[in-house]
Amino acid sequence: KRQGFPEIVFGEGKSAEQIISIIKALRGKGNNVLVTRISKDKANLVQRVCAEFMYYDIAEILLWKNEENAKPDNLKGYINILCAGTSDLKVAEEAAITAEALGCNVNRIYDVGVAGIHRLFDHYEEIQQATVSVVVAGMEGALPSVIGGIVSHPVIAVPTSIGYGANFHGLSALLTMLNSCASGISVVNIDNGFGGAYNAALIYQLAQKGAEKE
Amino acid sequence: KRQGFPEIVFGEGKSAEQIISIIKALRGKGNNVLVTRISKDKANLVQRVCAEFMYYDIAEILLWKNEENAKPDNLKGYINILCAGTSDLKVAEEAAITAEALGCNVNRIYDVGVAGIHRLFDHYEEIQQATVSVVVAGMEGALPSVIGGIVSHPVIAVPTSIGYGANFHGLSALLTMLNSCASGISVVNIDNGFGGAYNAALIYQLAQKGAEKE
Amino acid sequence: KRQGFPEIVFGEGKSAEQIISIIKALRGKGNNVLVTRISKDKANLVQRVCAEFMYYDIAEILLWKNEENAKPDNLKGYINILCAGTSDLKVAEEAAITAEALGCNVNRIYDVGVAGIHRLFDHYEEIQQATVSVVVAGMEGALPSVIGGIVSHPVIAVPTSIGYGANFHGLSALLTMLNSCASGISVVNIDNGFGGAYNAALIYQLAQKGAEKE
Amino acid sequence: KRQGFPEIVFGEGKSAEQIISIIKALRGKGNNVLVTRISKDKANLVQRVCAEFMYYDIAEILLWKNEENAKPDNLKGYINILCAGTSDLKVAEEAAITAEALGCNVNRIYDVGVAGIHRLFDHYEEIQQATVSVVVAGMEGALPSVIGGIVSHPVIAVPTSIGYGANFHGLSALLTMLNSCASGISVVNIDNGFGGAYNAALIYQLAQKGAEKE
Amino acid sequence: KRQGFPEIVFGEGKSAEQIISIIKALRGKGNNVLVTRISKDKANLVQRVCAEFMYYDIAEILLWKNEENAKPDNLKGYINILCAGTSDLKVAEEAAITAEALGCNVNRIYDVGVAGIHRLFDHYEEIQQATVSVVVAGMEGALPSVIGGIVSHPVIAVPTSIGYGANFHGLSALLTMLNSCASGISVVNIDNGFGGAYNAALIYQLAQKGAEKE
Amino acid sequence: KRQGFPEIVFGEGKSAEQIISIIKALRGKGNNVLVTRISKDKANLVQRVCAEFMYYDIAEILLWKNEENAKPDNLKGYINILCAGTSDLKVAEEAAITAEALGCNVNRIYDVGVAGIHRLFDHYEEIQQATVSVVVAGMEGALPSVIGGIVSHPVIAVPTSIGYGANFHGLSALLTMLNSCASGISVVNIDNGFGGAYNAALIYQLAQKGAEKE
Amino acid sequence: KRQGFPEIVFGEGKSAEQIISIIKALRGKGNNVLVTRISKDKANLVQRVCAEFMYYDIAEILLWKNEENAKPDNLKGYINILCAGTSDLKVAEEAAITAEALGCNVNRIYDVGVAGIHRLFDHYEEIQQATVSVVVAGMEGALPSVIGGIVSHPVIAVPTSIGYGANFHGLSALLTMLNSCASGISVVNIDNGFGGAYNAALIYQLAQKGAEKE
Amino acid sequence: KRQGFPEIVFGEGKSAEQIISIIKALRGKGNNVLVTRISKDKANLVQRVCAEFMYYDIAEILLWKNEENAKPDNLKGYINILCAGTSDLKVAEEAAITAEALGCNVNRIYDVGVAGIHRLFDHYEEIQQATVSVVVAGMEGALPSVIGGIVSHPVIAVPTSIGYGANFHGLSALLTMLNSCASGISVVNIDNGFGGAYNAALIYQLAQKGAEKE
Numbered sequence A, B, C, D, E, F, G, H: 001k002r003q004g005f006p007e008i009v010f011g012e013g014k015s016a017e018q019i020i021s022i023i024k025a026l027r028g029k030g031n032n033v034l035v036t037r038i039s040k041d042k043a044n045l046v047q048r049v050c051a052e053f054m055y056y057d058i059a060e061i062l063l064w065k066n067e068e069n070a071k072p073d074n075l076k077g078y079i080n081i082l083c084a085g086t087s088d089l090k091v092a093e094e095a096a097i098t099a100e101a102l103g104c105n106v107n108r109i110y111d112v113g114v115a116g117i118h119r120l121f122d123h124y125e126e127i128q129q130a131t132v133s134v135v136v137a138g139m140e141g142a143l144p145s146v147i148g149g150i151v152s153h154p155v156i157a158v159p160t161s162i163g164y165g166a167n168f169h170g171l172s173a174l175l176t177m178l179n180s181c182a183s184g185i186s187v188v189n190i191d192n193g194f195g196g197a198y199n200a201a202l203i204y205q206l207a208q209k210g211a212e213k214e
């Protein structure tokens, strides 16, 4: 496991009791502990026992940051998390909180949709200057193609299941991203904000250290 | 049938002989005659007998313009035909030649891809000022969403089968277009450049006349 | 944004509070405000605060018509909204209310199914004389093909998810419409009555003004 | 096997030699012999040895009618074989020749498409008065729904693989037919003209005899 | 509409009030009235007003048999309704009650599965002697192929959505039936017991009358 | 690798030269060598250099049986290879030759189709008495269900791509087999006769030895 | 039916009353009785009447072991049941309890995932020495390939529906297993732990007896 | 465009003449020029005119390395390109040559399949010590999951279309990779070796420079 990375628990399908017993065991290692896909109700049950955990509503993440693992204050660069608006917020926030928990600087840009390309240009500079971008998009999923065309850093595309009809629960956005004609884009599973951030964080950390120190 | 519109023959799966006998019959009506999806070889065979027909290589269209049906010279406005480059040219030209044969002014813009959004802005004004746009796109098929976001006229989206792998012969582009978050976009079948132009021409002609004269 | 068109809010997935705050902001611009896909319960909560809004039950639309934006009384022509019966009513009404909110004359014809072709012919004249038709159909989705064959104006086809078994949630109707052998048909997403009407309204307004005045 | 029915050989994937040896064996039984899906070249090789066989080009059927099995001349009623035009001719003729070989009167109506509903009404009476109809259709496959709506006898629907793009090799037409809102329609495999005719012939023969004589 | 056939109402998606008002109108014509896909609760509401209607629990059918339309007592032959057991009972009973309501003799055989081929042979004679068979099957949907191989009358195959996993809600059974190597099988939509019976009844009535009286 | 089993080379996509160099290396180990999916032409090129190899036309297998590895003559039991007829022969023979090369007794039964269930009962005893059965079937793929219902030994089902239309290149048969309601059936990839036989041979060898001697 | 095997009832979709009446009848035969896919609530209702039945929570199985059918104590070998962790536990336990009820020794290994290949090697010996393995896996379903590569006994692969997004309810794992490049793997339906165990038990029993005693 | 990166031409669907005229223009910029997906024949035609280009047979790449752009000799680290054997070689080499042309050190490991997990462990150290890995896999596509589980650097997964039957032209491998339970994996389109390498090269260059110098 990557040094300094938190212990990670996939909360979906686990009971509060199961999660409590897992995180009790993990906490001992001293690493931060990140529980994803945990509903508010379940999180509250866990927090009664593990009061040091903080819950992020939109992201549905439960996180314990061990104070000893403070994020270094000399981090260079940042990870963009981009999406078009409120519908994709849940997945974008799962990515953002995860990336922060993995020790990265994060820059949220949440109002840049393909159908309103002008807003995207208001953020032109900050989009380009990131180390890596995570682009979250539902419906037709075209945003990563546009971003990939204007940046020269790696883009991790995260399709979401937002949409209806011929969207087929995110299949439309997934195919769009896999077929992008922009270079430098790779794709993770539908709604997998965590995975998008994890890949971005690995890249971000490589850039931090530079190859010399490997 | 729309007045002044040409007679239309779908050439695919018909022999040169069958096409010759059909267009001989149609010519009598005095309308222009448009044969789509006809290969160069087949067209040459037809032209030996019907020398007045002209063949458009890229579009694979064979066309007879009866001189009596000259396009009026007081046409207002134009139809944009947009695509990203050489791969989608065949379908774009099928649309362009069809729209001209249906009596419309056509404005070709063939280098505006989503992955290089800057080139698109070089054509900003002329894109916006059209009466209607036909947007042809393969691979991820995101171009109509971008165009739809910057124009206030109707957009007819034509997915193409250009691509490979998870493109699934144009399915990817088709789904993208059906799920577009821009308003004012409707979609025709994969590779149906003819259909895209036909819809655009109906709209263009309505705009010509204005509702008053209906 | 098209001049004179209302502000549009997609209600699905937004809370009553979120909608209230959005429409309060939008109302300031003086344009009409149209909220689609909003359930009766949610609409009632909004209406307590924004009493000037009217709710359309079947369409699940909440609408504020600013009296200053009265529909001009010299409109020429109309948009047909056609469907086969009660099952597709929700989507047809979403289209009809939207088209009216976009300033168009609307002509509802709600009893013309493919399986009972005779009823369709009782409306023959009024179907043909429209400026543009929105055809809503579920199950096998064949109605747009039949309408497209008897009119010379543009047809916007809206597949619905009504059906069961091999219908696959509207996929059957969607494919039917994309493969129509009638010319002049373009398609929007499954259940997208709003989109069908939006496209039709763009065309209708073009026909109103005539190209001369653009 | 139904009494009086021919022996049937599925020619696809069998060599001329294999077919010759099979039909030599079958001929002994005295029944007519019907070979479907046999190309012209292969059929010619067979005919050199079995000169009494007749080849039907469009249907790609090779048939031996034993003179002793003459079709009774007091047959009541007939089977409609309907399609929209030249593209579906191969499948329609496979159905027509098969139905005749199975001892039925056949009435071909080959120019009735959904997109040109008027021509269909020119045949209104003869369509209705048949005992059973086989309706062959490609692209959107809507014809069986229209026919099913105007007749009160059984309709066997045969989707064809004619089309392109979102047609998916006949899937579109197949789904259309399975989802038909007209009652009295059942469906066979894509391009299975033989199967459509076989089902129709079983029904036709039941109607001939009447239940009393069973 | 077929003479003597009942008026038919598709109950799904209609409220009790809507159904009551429809059947009140229909009853006036004197024909029997058949309401399919109506839950027990909804049916009870209807029965409070229309007490002469009878509800069939398993089939979820509500039926009014006008005493004046008594089934003739000189019917020849019968329709088999076959299925493998309790899982497919609902669809089989929808078919059986429908066929009876359409004036046919019905023979239920509900314990003949492909995986226990022996039980099928206990019914060998009665299976073969029917006029037409409706074969209902879920999971792998192989029963119609086996029945089709041992009878010489028409078989209407009804796939059901019973199953899980790679069954894909009945797709597996549907494809099986469309690809059957037995001749004389045609297919209706998944779970469409009504449609299976309707087709069978049309055939049964043709056999009743015999062609002479047409 | 299982002791006594041959070395296996997947011939598809390898050139004659590549295959020659591979088998030269493998021959040294003394094991038999089995090359699957090798066309006749390619096999002939190989045989010029490796004359001791024998080619099986229908199975498209090239095999070297080292005389030192003679099949023991005290084998108990046998593997059934079942299919319905000529169309599935290639896959059935790939299975049969493979099973023999893996040192098993093989019993071919190649005329037992679901649509003609009677022929299957002529082989009733020999089908039941095998140690394990490999059942090869295309089109609707129902044969394994029927066999699985009458035997109490394991059945390996091999779907083939034989069929057309809604067969979707073997998908229909594959789904049928995965959804079988008979117990004791497991499935391998479409057209994977080799895999079917390999699984059967592993089971057969277990039965030979009996657990005691493991 | 295999001698000594229990009577098996598929509980899904049957009421407690139906199950009670079925098992009362079956119990008479003296065989053990195994009810699969029965929820805790339903099982409790059954146990009130049939108190001798034991319920297995995770597996959702209700089982009666007739004391007279004690498992022989001289069984050789065992069946591995392998999975990666808690998510696939339900299906793995359905397999394990079934295999035990079918009279087999079972060895559970529930912490061997593809993404943590090291843990798998801690169990290397016991994995290899089994008679047959049942490998349960969701998400990407790669575990059977890895196991198949290190054992020389048959592997029954059971895909589960665990996952989200592009998992498509187990389709991903199913396809992975069917396409495995390891030999000796066959596959059952998604979530079919019962079926996986049934196949394994048939093989296990063959190995017990050895071919000599058949 | 990334500084120092070559100009890239997608050769598929372009004629030799078109390619010649494009590369003549590009060469002027002084950057290296990389033409992907160009057949040997087409490449030879180009080389007659542009003799300084070198052709890579397996990768089907045509490359001009401007001597002035020599790869720096102080590169730290390397990119793994991993695949299981000869079938996936074409895609793996497209990735390897591309990565080298993009100025990266490349380490090819071409014999590590999931079904023979032992060979993978022979390369354990060199696999782990790379900066980033490109994992190419067809059939079940499970290799990236295994690699992702043992490395802590980013993995780019490239599914290939190698396989048959239920492989569905690479869909199986694509889904496997998207559903991987290992973290740190992202995916590109089927057969997109170029794209896999391009993403890896972006990451590799970030690691070279370290964030400080950005």
Ligand SMILES: Nc1ncnc2c1ncn2[C@@H]1O[C@H](COP(=O)(O)O)[C@@H](O)[C@H]1O
Residues within 6 Å of the ligand: B181, B182, B183, C008, C009, C010, C011, C036, C037, C192, C193, C194, C195
């Ligand atoms: N029923 C609908 N279906 C699809 N798109 C819609 C619908 N109603 C509104 N929209 C679109 O949603 C946009 C507003 O989305 P939002 O900003 O999320 O409220 C509008 O501009 C329309 O393009």
Ligand SMILES: Nc1ncnc2c1ncn2[C@@H]1O[C@H](COP(=O)(O)O)[C@@H](O)[C@H]1O
Residues within 6 Å of the ligand: D008, D009, D010, D011, D036, D037, D192, D193, D194, D195, E181, E182, E183, F085
């Ligand atoms: N065109 C066709 N499409 C589908 N099935 C056919 C066709 N022609 C013949 N058959 C079937 O193939 C059977 C003969 O197959 P075979 O014994 O292989 O020659 C006949 O009994 C028919 O059921």
Ligand SMILES: Nc1ncnc2c1ncn2[C@@H]1O[C@H](COP(=O)(O)O)[C@@H](O)[C@H]1O
Residues within 6 Å of the ligand: F008, F009, F010, F011, F036, F037, F192, F193, F194, F195, G181, G182, G183, H085
């Ligand atoms: N016809 C076949 N279908 C599927 N897999 C096969 C076939 N023949 C051989 N194989 C597998 O291919 C492996 C050899 O592949 P290769 O090393 O590429 O020659 C064998 O170990 C078998 O697992």
Ligand SMILES: Nc1ncnc2c1ncn2[C@@H]1O[C@H](COP(=O)(O)O)[C@@H](O)[C@H]1O
Residues within 6 Å of the ligand: A181, A182, A183, B085, H008, H009, H010, H011, H036, H037, H192, H193, H194, H195
């Ligand atoms: N093998 C490949 N697969 C996918 N995309 C490629 C490949 N090779 C080149 N490209 C992309 O194609 C673009 C050039 O396309 P074009 O301008 O049509 O030659 C490059 O910038 C790449 O993004």
Ligand SMILES: [Mg+2]
Residues within 6 Å of the ligand: A147, A148, A149, A150, A151, A152, A153, A182, A183, A184
């Ligand atoms: Mg880029």
Ligand SMILES: [Mg+2]
Residues within 6 Å of the ligand: B147, B148, B149, B150, B151, B152, B153, B182, B183, B184
């Ligand atoms: Mg717009």
Ligand SMILES: [Mg+2]
Residues within 6 Å of the ligand: C147, C148, C149, C150, C151, C152, C153, C182, C183, C184
């Ligand atoms: Mg029209």
Ligand SMILES: [Mg+2]
Residues within 6 Å of the ligand: D147, D148, D149, D150, D151, D152, D153, D182, D183, D184
């Ligand atoms: Mg009818």
Ligand SMILES: [Mg+2]
Residues within 6 Å of the ligand: E147, E148, E149, E150, E151, E152, E153, E182, E183, E184
């Ligand atoms: Mg039959």
Ligand SMILES: [Mg+2]
Residues within 6 Å of the ligand: F147, F148, F149, F150, F151, F152, F153, F182, F183, F184
């Ligand atoms: Mg069995």
Ligand SMILES: [Mg+2]
Residues within 6 Å of the ligand: G147, G148, G149, G150, G151, G152, G153, G182, G183, G184
């Ligand atoms: Mg193995």
Ligand SMILES: [Mg+2]
Residues within 6 Å of the ligand: H147, H148, H149, H150, H151, H152, H153, H182, H183, H184
């Ligand atoms: Mg890793």
